[in-house]
Amino acid sequence: MSRDRLIAGPQDAMTVSPSQIGHLPPRWARGSGRSRTGGSGAPLRRLAALAVAGGVIVAVWSFLAHLSPPSLFPSLPMVLRALRGTFLTGEVLSATLSTVRTVAIGSLFALFTGLLFGFLLRWRESTFLAIVHFFQTIPPVIWSLFAVIWFGVTLVAALFVIQVVCFPIIAMNTWEGLKNLDPEYLQVARTVNAKRGMVLRHVVVPSLTPYLLGGVRIMVGFAWKISVLAELITGLEGVGLSLYRAWQNVETPELLAWTLWLVCLMWATEYGLIRPLDRALMRWRRA
Amino acid sequence: MSTIALQEVSRTFRRADGGPLLVLDRVSFTVREGEFLCLLGPSGSGKSITLNLIAGLLPPSGGEILLDGRPLRQTPLRYGYVFQQPRLFPWRTVEENLRFALRAETGRWVQGEEDRIQAVRDLVNLAEYRHYSPHQISGGMQHRVAVARAYCREPALLLMDEPFSSLDEITARHLRAELVQTWMKNRVTVLFVTHDITEAAYLADRVLLYTPKPTRVAREIPVGLPRPRRYGSAELFEVERVILEAFEETRVQHRGEKEEWPSGP
Ligand SMILES: Nc1ncnc2c1ncn2[C@@H]1O[C@H](COP(=O)(O)OP(=O)(O)OP(=O)(O)O)[C@@H](O)[C@H]1O
Ligand SMILES: [Mg+2]
Numbered sequence: 182m183s184r185d186r187l188i189a190g191p192q193d194a195m196t197v198s199p200s201q202i203g204h205l206p207p208r209w210a211r212g213s214g215r216s217r218t219g220g221s222g223a224p225l226r227r228l229a230a231l232a233v234a235g236g237v238i239v240a241v242w243s244f245l246a247h248l249s250p251p252s253l254f255p256s257l258p259m260v261l262r263a264l265r266g267t268f269l270t271g272e273v274l275s276a277t278l279s280t281v282r283t284v285a286i287g288s289l290f291a292l293f294t295g296l297l298f299g300f301l302l303r304w305r306e307s308t309f310l311a312i313v314h315f316f317q318t319i320p321p322v323i324w325s326l327f328a329v330i331w332f333g334v335t336l337v338a339a340l341f342v343i344q345v346v347c348f349p350i351i352a353m354n355t356w357e358g359l360k361n362l363d364p365e366y367l368q369v370a371r372t373v374n375a376k377r378g379m380v381l382r383h384v385v386v387p388s389l390t391p392y393l394l395g396g397v398r399i400m401v402g403f404a405w406k407i408s409v410l411a412e413l414i415t416g417l418e419g420v421g422l423s424l425y426r427a428w429q430n431v432e433t434p435e436l437l438a439w440t441l442w443l444v445c446l447m448w449a450t451e452y453g454l455i456r457p458l459d460r461a462l463m464r465w466r467r468a
Numbered sequence: 469m470s471t472i473a474l475q476e477v478s479r480t481f482r483r484a485d486g487g488p489l490l491v492l493d494r495v496s497f498t499v500r501e502g503e504f505l506c507l508l509g510p511s512g513s514g515k516s517i518t519l520n521l522i523a524g525l526l527p528p529s530g531g532e533i534l535l536d537g538r539p540l541r542q543t544p545l546r547y548g549y550v551f552q553q554p555r556l557f558p559w560r561t562v563e564e565n566l567r568f569a570l571r572a573e574t575g576r577w578v579q580g581e582e583d584r585i586q587a588v589r590d591l592v593n594l595a596e597y598r599h600y601s602p603h604q605i606s607g608g609m610q611h612r613v614a615v616a617r618a619y620c621r622e623p624a625l626l627l628m629d630e631p632f633s634s635l636d637e638i639t640a641r642h643l644r645a646e647l648v649q650t651w652m653k654n655r656v657t658v659l660f661v662t663h664d665i666t667e668a669a670y671l672a673d674r675v676l677l678y679t680p681k682p683t684r685v686a687r688e689i690p691v692g693l694p695r696p697r698r699y700g701s702a703e704l705f706e707v708e709r710v711i712l713e714a715f716e717e718t719r720v721q722h723r724g725e726k727e728e729w730p731s732g733p
Contacts, residue, residue: 365555368525372549373621375572383568387559465559465601 263434280419287343299355358392477531493682509678548618554610588616
């Protein structure tokens with residue numbers, strides 16, 4: 182019973198969101214400037230907010246751990262000890278590297294296909310929207326099952342799942358960005374008789390950038406979860422497989438340790454990759 | 469160099485309630501080669517629309533626009549367009565915006581690129597701001613960059629939509645003087661939209677006056693003064709008076725007309 186729940190949980194979460202994603206980036210694009218200046222303007226306040234959030238989590242955790250036996254809900258020190266243990270064996274490093282590789286390659290492919298489909302959507306909306314919707318509505322867990330049948334326990338299987346689940350996110354965002362291209366800038370390009378390549382490079386790509394950044398941010402978040410799910414189902418080495426092993430052996434502290442580690446990795450991509458990228462590419466935005 | 473002829477050009481738009489909105493009603497006029505023509509008219513009379521039609525950004529609903537006697541579509545026209553809003557690319561610096569205008573056609577470095585950029589930059593007094601983003605400079609400066617962008621391609625035809633109206637009078641005078649000076653040297657064809665009667669009198673060979681919508685050409689006023697003209701001179705005042713009079717006349721005439729179209733905005 183518990184195994185069913187474990188698999189059903191993430192699947193539900195992942196099928197709901199992609200369909201809503203098409204509408205996310207414009208809102209994000211509008212709000213981002215404000216939130217960024219607010220964040221960098223008061224580093225101390227941000228640190229305090231983080232401390233409070235951390236405190237609340239630790240408190241709730243300790244409370245739950247106090248109520249239940251360690252096999253159901255281990256205490257924080259136990260989890261940290263488990264984390265250190267897995268670090269010492271070197272399993273964390275190899276599993277993480279494997280998952281990171283899957284996420285990176287999968288995201289790059291999905292970015293490329295998504296861009297392609299974004300332009301196709303702009304070109305022939307009804308046809309390609311049906312195709313994108315088709316991929317979007319099939320739950321990732323089902324894609325994972327098929328991936329094992331078609332590709333076996335290979336990296337390709339995991340990449341395939343990331344690809345089919347993530348490319349609609351980028352496609353929808355690209356499409357949205359293309360629909361919102363400012364005709365005034367296109368007119369400027371026409372008055373100077375700009376050729377296609379120049380319009381693409383100097384008008385279309387810069388206009389798409391905020392939409393793509395929004396898409397990439399959401400996509401990478403998904404790629405992590407899907408990569409874990411795919412590893413869990415296909416048995417490919419990575420954080421997902423380690424999670425699964427811990428769960429199978431009823432090593433609850435290890436299970437939580439891996440989960441905690443996964444959260445850290447996702448934070449690291451947000452603050453180490455997405456935000457710096459955003460800042461570098463969107464410098465032109467009015468502060 | 470180029471002669472532009474509008475022949476019975478009409479343009480309708482869809483009104484918010486779905487009905488047709490006739491903006492230009494069989495407008496005919498010619499911008500002669502090397503002429504400085506000012507287009508004057510009330511707000512909403514279709515001055516910007518006229519420029520967009522000539523620029524080929526908008527098709528006419530009726531009539532024809534001829535360039536040197538041939539339909540506009542068949543002959544590529546090298547023109548510079550200063551829009552009513554600056555329309556600079558916010559993701560590019562001032563200099564990159566200018567460079568885009570130069571490289572747009574080929575995508576590559578253009579012969580004499582640096583000199584041309586420097587020349588227009590100095591002309592509009594923006595040398596210090598070349599590495600700034602549009603949002604880091606004032607609205608007036610953005611307009612000057614837009615003017616520089618149109619100048620730098622050395623076009624045969626300049627379409628200018630109230631390019632100086634948001635500048636302070638000192639800067640505007642400086643740029644008008646520079647425009648006249650440059651124009652006296654290269655004698656490109658200029659179609660210049662303005663609200664400002666003094667500006668029209670100072671710049672134009674001929675002033676074209678639009679009626680309110682549905683727009684026709686109300687009057688053509690030749691300005692025979694030699695250049696450079698002097699602000700505040702008696703001759704210039706006389707020209708202004710004539711324009712103003714014509715302006716008043718059309719306004720009064722069309723006030724009665726407007727009552728026949730109560731649904732018109
Ligand atoms: N895309 C459009 N759809 C509907 N109506 C339009 C459109 N573009 C312009 N119009 C109408 O055409 C009329 C003329 O517009 P235009 O911008 O040419 O005026 P203008 O003479 O340049 O005025 P101003 O001096 O205020 O700039 C306006 O009444 C406007 O409502
Ligand atoms: Mg206008």
